[in-house]
Amino acid sequence: MRRFRLWTLAATLVFAIALTGCGNNSSENTSKESDNASATQVEKAAVEKKKLTLWFYFEGKERFDKLKTLTDGFTAQNPNVEIEPVYVPFADLKKRLSVGLAAEDLPDLVIIDNPDHAAYAAMGLFADITDEVSTWTDKDQFYEGPWSSTIYDGKQYGVPLGSNNLALYYNEQMLADAGVTPPQTWDELREAAKKLTKNGVTGLGISAPANEEGTFQFLPWLLSAGANYDQLGSPEGIKAFSVLADLIKDGSMSKEIINWTQSDVLKQFSTGKVAMMVNGPWQLPELASTVPDLKFGLTFVPKDKAFSSVLGGENLGVVKGDHVKEATAFVKYVVSPEVIKPFLQSFGYFPPRKDVAADPYWTENPQLKVFAENMEYAMPRGPHPKWPEISNVISQAMSKAFTLHSTPEEAAKDAQSKIDAILK
């Protein structure tokens, strides 16, 4: 009896731990089952339809509806194919895909954050569609940055859906009061930020948490110095850490940036607590609705050697399975100019295609223009299958340097040795 109690306790402990690992996809499954049940009746009545699923992580009904116009539009042209968009929260997507790979429970299409594309291609999630796109004339229209993020090991695993990048927002009133012009270089930035820092306002705000978001915000600085993710320990790499650490030492930027998400940075800017911020175009609608009276300008992220930006955005990946042909057709349909243009506009995205980007909607608008011009310089992260690991090393080094626990040099050198170990 006593022994048995011992055993149950042990088992309970084990079970408690096992629970932490398993996701909560039960509700998801049941809803899918009921969908299937109703679908079978339709199938009996009409011709046999092919049902595909598309996983995405955009929040809100509005965005779901916009995606639905894409899938419905495709079905209108291809009545025998139906594509169902299924929402998976961003925080869960990577886990769901990994678990799905092991359990063979996967969608036919995934909208994926572009730096993660290569990792999942390496893990065998995506179908090789190199042959399908080789004869496709549209492919020459894509910018190099977004296009290369869909390629792994010389093979094509999807197409870019929409792009974005980062620019410098500045509060016009605060700059005018301090008598500074929007900074173009790192030296100008340091001076301007110093002058703008007073009465509880700090000069600059960026987002630097220890995750992909932080790495994303750091890359424009790193690239501008002339380094890339595999040259962190070079003099250029160290300089990129130093320029931001110096702003913190000056008091022109808060140490709290290591906890700020990009939305937190936006809040700081819209409430007038920071005079300048680095952020993306997706914040424009939010700014317009929460602080319509705020006068702000946009310019490139200040440069060291050259203006640089980082490529953000999502790709459409075709998942291995029975529906590769239909999924590839859908992908080509979505990125065709007449379909993608209204979609990108409604989503606040920038076109990954040059012909669409030439549209006056992006080139004439004074706010969007900066991001549109940035697309020329926007570099993808990686692409590398071990990007998530590399990214964590970079954002970790940022935390070390920005909390002033290490010198920029120590942080950069340490990160370099870790990245060398990952790349070897």
Added chain:
Amino acid sequence: MGKSKERIAGYLFVLPALIYMLFFVGYPVIDNIRLSLIDVNVMNFSSGDHPFVGLENYKILQREGILATTLTNTIVYTIGCIIIQFICGLGFAMLFSIPFRMAARLRGLVMISWLLPATITAMVFKYMFSADGIVNELLMQVGLIPDPIKWLVEPVTAMLVLVVANTWIGIPFNMILITSGLTTIPKDLYESAAIDGANTMKRFFKITLPLLKPTILSLLVLGFIYTFRVFDLVLITTHGGPVDATQMMSTYAYKLSFDEFKYSQGAALSNVMLLVLLVVGFVYMRLVNREEKA
């Protein structure tokens, strides 16, 4: 004859539970151990070529200092939490055992922090302890600090915030268990002690605490297990930062497996976690057994 039949019936009764346990608990655990002894990562995931590496994954964790950092952080956090929770919980339980108006209602109110999802608690604490949050505001207004403290940026204060947040969550749990423990102590013990001239302090240390011992024991063990597994609170409040100062075993294991796709290393780390909890469980069983024999 009748006796052995009874025994078989007994085994039959536990059989469904046993099968369930073996399948849903035993299998994942064994598979996780298997996974930690081979090498599965992003590059060889699809090839199916997963070499046996023995204890290499555990050695990597140890070599890179991950094991030491996360184990220390998790233990510091856990011990800190359960001590403070227990003291506060005991205090509240004693307070509400005094029959005064509103006692029951107030006790119900204290339960709220335990009912809130940890995600919400974590977000609230993150905002309260941000540099321009309400905590700094209050401390500055009463003149305790001249400048705002960057709670979540400094390693020690970040850990402190987590301990405070989890203590706030855990107090009701401690309070309720101790309250029910208190009701099992016969009132006449106190009465006769009072007649013998024992003062309040003496009654507390000589009657209340010793008789609460079984309750306290299970409370501490359950508290340890619950606290040791912390995940969402840390992930949202500090994300393991600054620079891994609040990185726990659970959050790091998750990061290894689902962020960096080092599945085998993630499995190894969660196995170490399991081991620690098993040790705690066995120590508890030993203590309870000794208690029962005595």
